[in-house]
Amino acid sequence: MNRPIANDECRMMNDEVKTKALEFIVQRSAFIVSFLFLLIFTASVGLAQETMTPTVGASAPTPDEGAITGRVTSDDGRPMAGAAVHVIKAYASSPGADTTISTDDEGNFSTSGLAPGLYNVVAYVSGYVSPPAARTTTGETGFYRPGDNVNIRLVKGGVITGTVRDSNNEPVVAVMVRAIRVRDDSGRPISSLSTYYLFRMTDDRGIYRIYGLSPGTYIVSAGGSLGFSMGVSGYETDAPTYYPSSTRDTAAEVPVHAGDEATNIDIRYRGDHGHAISGTINSPASEQGLNYAINLTLKHASSGAIESNSFIMPGAKSTFAIQGVGDGTYDLTAQQISASASSAVSTPRRITVKGMDVTGVELILTPLGSIAGRATLEPAPRKEGCADPRPATLIETLISARTSEKSQTEAPSSLPFSQGGGSILTEQGEFTIRNLNTGAYRLTARLPADRWYIRSILLRSAPTTRSTSTAPSKSATAAAPSVIALKAGENFTGASLSISQDGATVRGRIEGTTKEGAEAAQIPANLKIFLVPAEKERAEDVLRYAEVKPDGNGQFTIKNLAPGRYLVIARPAAEDPSPDRTLPPLAWDADARAKLRHEAEAANVALELQPCQRVIDYVLKYPGVK
Structure with a gap:
C-alpha cells in the first residue's frame, strides 16, 4: 500500500488556504489580493452571507442527500492527509458562501447539511496544483450537487528559482518577482481570462523561489507595480525587468513541468524608470x-x-x-x-x-446587460424506466448565456468581479444572467439529471431578437433557437425554456476500423462525436444536435438527449483556442451545420433513441480521414 502523504507535508497556513479558495472563486489568480479587498467591502455593506458549519478531519465518506463526499489523492495515487477542501456554492449571492474541511489520514472528506444546489469542490495542498479543470462542451467547469462523490487528484507543482542582481552584480533585495503563465501544458496561449501569475520577494541574497506553479510556459519579471498595495519596497515605480534582462516583448520563456524545478532563472535588473x-x-x-x-x-x-x-x-x-x-x-x-x-x-x-x-x-x-426568463419542468412520464434514482430539482440547474459568434472572444465571465455568464434557477424556475457585454448570445443549460433535456426555447417579442420556438411538432418545421442580441446595458426579459424528463443517454466507445492487411485507423486527439437529427424537419433545430469529445481511452457519454432518430458521425474538430474558452458547438454555425448534416447523411449510421432509454455499450467505428 502506498504511504499516505503526512499531515505535516500537507499543512497550510490559513491565509494561504483562503487566498487559494478566493483564487478559484474569481477564476483568475491575478486578482487574489484585489478580491480580498472586495471581500472586506462586501462585508462592510452588509451583504447576506450563506454560512455552513465546517467539519475538520472528516471521516470516511458516507453519501447522503445533504453531503458531498470524496477523496483527495496525489498523482501517484497516495492519499493526501490534511488537504484543505473548499465546497463553494456556485453563483452564490456573496463571495463567502463556502465551507472548508480537511481530509483524514486516508484522504477522505465529507460535508454535511448542504442546501440543495450546485457546488464547486476544490482541494489545496501547499506546493500542489490541480490538473486542468474538466469542462463540458458548453464551456462551464464541473459542478456537483449534494449526494455526489468526488475524486480529486493533485499534482506536484513546478518551481522557478533564481537570483535578481543589478548591473554591479549586487543582490536586489525585497523586489517582487512574478512568474506569468503565457501558455498551458499543451502549448495553447493563455487568454486574458486566465492570466495566471504567482509572486515572491527576493531575500537578502537576491534569491527568489516561486513554487506551486501549474505546468506550462512562463515569463518571469522583477520590479514594477502589481497594481495593488503590497507594502512599499522601492521598486513599484520601476518598469518591470523580464528574464534574462529585457522588456516584455523580448522576454525569454521558461518551461515548467509538474514536479520539476527550473533553476538559474537569473535576472539582471535594469532599474529602468517606469x-x-x-x-x-x-x-x-x-x-x-x-x-x-x-x-x-x-x-x-x-x-x-x-x-x-x-x-x-x-x-x-x-x-x-x-x-x-x-x-x-x-x-x-x-x-x-x-x-x-x-x-x-x-x-x-x-x-x-x-x-x-x-x-x-x-x-x-x-x-452591462442581462438576460432573464423562466424555465418550466414538465411532469415526469409515468412509465417503466423513467424514474430517476436521484430526483433532481430546478435549483440544481444552471442556465448560461454563451456568445454565439466565433469571432467574439470576450466571454461573459471575463470580468474579474462579476457573476456574468450564468444563473442558477430559483424554486420558481426564474433566472437572471447578469453582467453581459454587448454581443449575440444563445442559452444553454447544465441539467442535474441525465433524463432531463431542453425541449424548447422561446424568446418572446423583444426588439433585438426574433421570436421563434423549437417546440416539437410533427406537422411544422422546427426553427432554431433565436440568438439574443444585446446592446450596451440592455436587459432582455423574454426567455422561456421548457424542460422534459424523458431524455435518453448513450454511453460507449469509438474504435478505428480495421482494413484487411492494415492497422486500425488511429483516433485523432481532436476527434469529436456528433449526433445529428435524422428527421428533415429537425435540420435547423440546434437543440437536437449534440457533440462530445471521447476520453483518452475512446470512451464517451452523451446525455440529456431528446428521444428520436439520429445520425452518428465522428470527425476531427477545431481545438479550443485557449484553456479557459471553448468554441461554440459546431451546429450553432449555419454553414458548419449544413456540412455536418451532409457528412452524417453520407455515413448513414443511424441510432434510434426511445424515451428514457439508456444505451450503455454503443460502439462507433471510425474509418479515419479520407
Missing part, C-alpha cells in the same frame, strides 16, 4: 466620489495578457494613477464592483506609453 498612466473615471456619482469599488485592468494590446490590476476603494476620488508601466501599447478597462449583483464597465481604452507618462485618460462606465 511611467504612469493617470486619469479619471466618469460615473454618475463621480463628483461626490465613488460609492462602490473600481477595478482597473491594464492588458498588453498584442497578447491580451494582464500587466496589472489596480483597486480603488469605495469613497475614494474618481481619479487613478497606475505606476511602473514600461513602454508599450496597452488596453485599459475600468469595472464597477458594487454591492448589487450588477456591474458596469468602460470600453477598453487603447494607450501607448513611449518614454513618458500618459495623463488625462477618461474612462466612462456603462452598465
Whole structure:
C-alpha cells in the first residue's frame, strides 16, 4: 500500500488556504489580493452571507442527500492527509458562501447539511496544483450537487528559482518577482481570462523561489507595480525587468513541468524608470466620489495578457494613477464592483506609453446587460424506466448565456468581479444572467439529471431578437433557437425554456476500423462525436444536435438527449483556442451545420433513441480521414 502523504507535508497556513479558495472563486489568480479587498467591502455593506458549519478531519465518506463526499489523492495515487477542501456554492449571492474541511489520514472528506444546489469542490495542498479543470462542451467547469462523490487528484507543482542582481552584480533585495503563465501544458496561449501569475520577494541574497506553479510556459519579471498595495519596497515605480534582462516583448520563456524545478532563472535588473498612466473615471456619482469599488485592468494590446490590476476603494476620488508601466501599447478597462449583483464597465481604452507618462485618460462606465426568463419542468412520464434514482430539482440547474459568434472572444465571465455568464434557477424556475457585454448570445443549460433535456426555447417579442420556438411538432418545421442580441446595458426579459424528463443517454466507445492487411485507423486527439437529427424537419433545430469529445481511452457519454432518430458521425474538430474558452458547438454555425448534416447523411449510421432509454455499450467505428 502506498504511504499516505503526512499531515505535516500537507499543512497550510490559513491565509494561504483562503487566498487559494478566493483564487478559484474569481477564476483568475491575478486578482487574489484585489478580491480580498472586495471581500472586506462586501462585508462592510452588509451583504447576506450563506454560512455552513465546517467539519475538520472528516471521516470516511458516507453519501447522503445533504453531503458531498470524496477523496483527495496525489498523482501517484497516495492519499493526501490534511488537504484543505473548499465546497463553494456556485453563483452564490456573496463571495463567502463556502465551507472548508480537511481530509483524514486516508484522504477522505465529507460535508454535511448542504442546501440543495450546485457546488464547486476544490482541494489545496501547499506546493500542489490541480490538473486542468474538466469542462463540458458548453464551456462551464464541473459542478456537483449534494449526494455526489468526488475524486480529486493533485499534482506536484513546478518551481522557478533564481537570483535578481543589478548591473554591479549586487543582490536586489525585497523586489517582487512574478512568474506569468503565457501558455498551458499543451502549448495553447493563455487568454486574458486566465492570466495566471504567482509572486515572491527576493531575500537578502537576491534569491527568489516561486513554487506551486501549474505546468506550462512562463515569463518571469522583477520590479514594477502589481497594481495593488503590497507594502512599499522601492521598486513599484520601476518598469518591470523580464528574464534574462529585457522588456516584455523580448522576454525569454521558461518551461515548467509538474514536479520539476527550473533553476538559474537569473535576472539582471535594469532599474529602468517606469511611467504612469493617470486619469479619471466618469460615473454618475463621480463628483461626490465613488460609492462602490473600481477595478482597473491594464492588458498588453498584442497578447491580451494582464500587466496589472489596480483597486480603488469605495469613497475614494474618481481619479487613478497606475505606476511602473514600461513602454508599450496597452488596453485599459475600468469595472464597477458594487454591492448589487450588477456591474458596469468602460470600453477598453487603447494607450501607448513611449518614454513618458500618459495623463488625462477618461474612462466612462456603462452598465452591462442581462438576460432573464423562466424555465418550466414538465411532469415526469409515468412509465417503466423513467424514474430517476436521484430526483433532481430546478435549483440544481444552471442556465448560461454563451456568445454565439466565433469571432467574439470576450466571454461573459471575463470580468474579474462579476457573476456574468450564468444563473442558477430559483424554486420558481426564474433566472437572471447578469453582467453581459454587448454581443449575440444563445442559452444553454447544465441539467442535474441525465433524463432531463431542453425541449424548447422561446424568446418572446423583444426588439433585438426574433421570436421563434423549437417546440416539437410533427406537422411544422422546427426553427432554431433565436440568438439574443444585446446592446450596451440592455436587459432582455423574454426567455422561456421548457424542460422534459424523458431524455435518453448513450454511453460507449469509438474504435478505428480495421482494413484487411492494415492497422486500425488511429483516433485523432481532436476527434469529436456528433449526433445529428435524422428527421428533415429537425435540420435547423440546434437543440437536437449534440457533440462530445471521447476520453483518452475512446470512451464517451452523451446525455440529456431528446428521444428520436439520429445520425452518428465522428470527425476531427477545431481545438479550443485557449484553456479557459471553448468554441461554440459546431451546429450553432449555419454553414458548419449544413456540412455536418451532409457528412452524417453520407455515413448513414443511424441510432434510434426511445424515451428514457439508456444505451450503455454503443460502439462507433471510425474509418479515419479520407
